[in-house]
Amino acid sequence: MTNPMIRIHNQETDEVIDREMTAEELAYWEADKAAQAARQEAEAQKAAEEAERLSAKLAIYAKLGLTEEEINTLIS
Amino acid sequence: MALVQIPTPTVETGGMTLLSTTTLSGTATTVSNINQTFLRLLIVLESPMWNTGTDKIRIDLNNVNSAIFTAGVEETSSNTFQAVGLNGFTLTVNNGFADRSNNGSSYCAIIDQYATSAASKPVQWFGALVIGDQRSFNHAGGFLSSSAITSVVVRTENGYSFTSGTLKIYGVK
Secondary structure, three states, X not given: OOOOEEEEEXXXXXXXXXXXXXXXXXXXXXXXXXXXXXXXXXXXXXXXXXXXXXXXXXXXHHHOOOOHHHHXXXXX | OOOOOOOOOOXXXXXXXXXXXXXXXXXXXXXXXXXXXXXXXXXXXXXEEEOOOXXXXXXXXXXXXXXXXXXXXXXXEOOEEEEEEEEOEOOOOOEOHHHHHHOOOEEEEEEEOOOXXXXXXXXXXXXXXXXXXXXXXEXXXXXXXXXXOOOEEEEEOXXXXXXXXXXXEEEEO
């Protein structure tokens, strides 16, 4: 299996090289992708928790007999 | 009362020089050995497109993303904005795969004191994505590294291959 291709443009010489990633670059790339995936998962988890909190809050307001307009005023 | 002529100031600095133009290709496009004789860099990324998948554009400095700290605002849907704090020149809004066929998205980044050993180099990153309509954004912060910036890497967060797009780097006096 070939490694992903990258382009490197040397600004000093204006030379452009297209080549496969070296093993070292690929290792860095894979580690970065894993870190990125972990970050995205954490963000998704945070968003889900936030949505859950809001949903619980809305349920309590509804139990209090507030109108939709009143609830919107409280949470906005 | 006599009129006093205000002298015209002499402009001693100023001006912008195009240092390089690079067509995006591969899973990452790097501009290396960046000229170190200017006061700031202006990075312009025009219509980057990739082969598949919904993803976000990202720019790394010196091949490092985590040292860039920014706070800003992004338009998450038409005329709806959210405040965000991020590591890196990246966004929380995806550039949809389906929208790439008419992609007019463009991005601009300014890096001050890029060629110095300043511990925090001021940065700003702004632009608009085309996602059916458009999503504007503006982030500002700093690159927290005392190393001079000698390379810029453009990629998507998940590493898709670029099919087109142009990276222009200007030096500003």
